[in-house]
Amino acid sequence: MLGKILTLGLTVVAAACLSTPCWSQETPVVVYTNDNAPATPRLADLPLKTGVSQYGMTWTFDKPARVGQFVNGDFYVVGPVAITEITPRPLYGAEIPAAQLDHMDKEKPEKDRVRNGFMLNPPAEMKVAYDSGIRNWFDPSLIQKLPVAMKPGDSLVSTISMPMRPVADTVQGRPITRGEEDNSPVRDAAVLTCVAEPQPADAFRPAFCDRTQKIYLARNLGRKLLPAVAPQGDFPKLEKYIRLTQRPWVHTCFFGFEIPNDDMPGYGQQIGECSGNCALLLCCKYTPQQKEPLLISFVQVGIDLGGMIRAGHPGWECWGGHGSGCKLPIFFAGLLLGDDELAHIHNSFPKAHFAEDEQTAYGDCWTGAKVVFTGHSGIDEATGIGRNYARTNDAWGPYEHIQPAKWVGGNWTSEAYRRANTSAAWIGQALAIHLLRAEKVWNHDAFLDYVDRWMFENDAPAIKTLAALGHNYDQDWTREGTCEWNRWHIAMWQTYRATPGMPPTDGWKRQHDSSYYENAIGKELKAPARPGG
DSSP states (O other): OOOOOOOOOOOOOOOSSEEOOOOOTTSOOOOOOTTSOOOOOOGGGSOEEEEEEETTEEEEEEEEEEEEEOTTSOEEEESSEEEEEEESOOEEGGGSOGGGOOHHHHTSOGGGOEESOEEESOOSSSOBOSOTTOTTTBOGGGOOOSOEEEOTTOEEEEEEEOOSSOBOOSTTSSOBOTTSTTOOSEEEEEEEEEESSOOOTTBOOOOTTOTTOOOOBGGGOOGGGSOOBOOOSSOOOHHHHHHHHSSOOOOSSSTTSSSOTTTSOOSHHHHHHHHHHHHHHHTBSOOHHHHHHHHHHHHHHHHHHHHHHHTTOOEEOOBTTBTTTSHHHHHHHHHHHTOHHHHTHHHHSTTSEEHHHHTEEEOOOTTSOSEEEOOSSOBOTTTOOBOOBSSTTOOOSOOTTSOGGGOOHHHHHHHHHIIIIIGGGGHHHHHHHHHTTOHHHHTOHHHHHHHHHHHHOOOHHHHHHHHHTTOOOOSTTTSTTOOTTOHHHHHHHHHHTTSTTSOOSOTTTSOOOOHHHHHHTTOOBOOOOOTTO
16 A cells, blocks of 8 residues: 655634634744743633534533643543533434445444444544444444543544545545545544643643543653754655644554544555654754644654553554554654653563564574564564464565575565565654664664665665566665655755764664574464454
């Protein structure tokens, strides 16, 4: 799955009641620090509202309640409070017009069908009930209906469903048709948080899976950790990535089957590219006011994803191009907020899955390199076993230690994903980690050395060997050293990777402890049971 993310401008969402402001050139940007930290408002200082609206959704309260906003623009309500109405209205069963049913809906009993669904305190698990068209992860036992009683500590995630027609105006960069291929049936999501007391204006929204409601403050962001290098090449506009991160990344499941199409990238490759672009742009030379909207939005993404892991989420395993891009926002948020548990997420939760870690390891590669790509399905972080499943031709785990003449179908699949959907999406991430001088915090040197290999290894001999076996990888977008969809990464890499103070660029050539990789290969891991395919 390859694609470019559409560049969208920022718009103000019109809504009833009290609606959220969006970042725009007209909106003054305040950079909160300890020198200008905002006071916490009194309860009476907050507006008394009958409801609030955000991203096309309106929540109506049973009685007027005090309402405030977090630093990213998301709303909170001082509770307890009951939500009596949500617009667009959630639909259930026979309320959904027959013409709006896709094939996934039709496979379910009428009583299990839902549109514009919501979840109070969604679990940090791969199961949701936003829309009955969600593949694999839809759990009808989680369907909820109004009214919803909210108490302090609660988070309500509301959604708007996709219609049964092609929709082009989302951030996916391609028309999305409900019920086709792997498309999610969810268009938009928004989070309403119930708190016990007013919050200062620089408070981040707590993670929507975090029932402890840990509050971070923007005044504590370590902005001095961000370098200010000159952007190189045809670099993207900040506004594009503000738009791609300012809305909640509802991503507790996998394969993008439940993601809100208008809020975040849908495929792991694109998530990895987006994360790398955000971190790299934040390392570039902009004024604090120019950086702040993206900084706030990207850190909020990291808080949400990190909150999922803290609440027991298994993480995002590698599966071809899926799974990339979720570790970096958590790491980045932890680093900037001074939260060691999030910054050192690899150490804090060693069994959590992150594709970049699972798909790279030290080992002897057939090309002579000393770091390898571990395959379409990599090495399972929880067990340390390579995911070479006990099924015919399903050798999707470690393979680069094998000479290509002995590769079977799954090995060739892995090589295709290495060249098309993973490696190039990691360049921006790796360079940002280096620019932040945070290699040890990232705590997976094999990933960084692998990206160096991708950028510095001469793969001409390998291309010739693979071509002789009937596989042509001599295209602009499949050669090592390329990044066809983010060419500015190449310009940035060439300018900054080997500057003074950077670590050596030849780690991919040097021998390392390869016992982790050696222990992972040659073992069969039972294929995962995934309902629906």
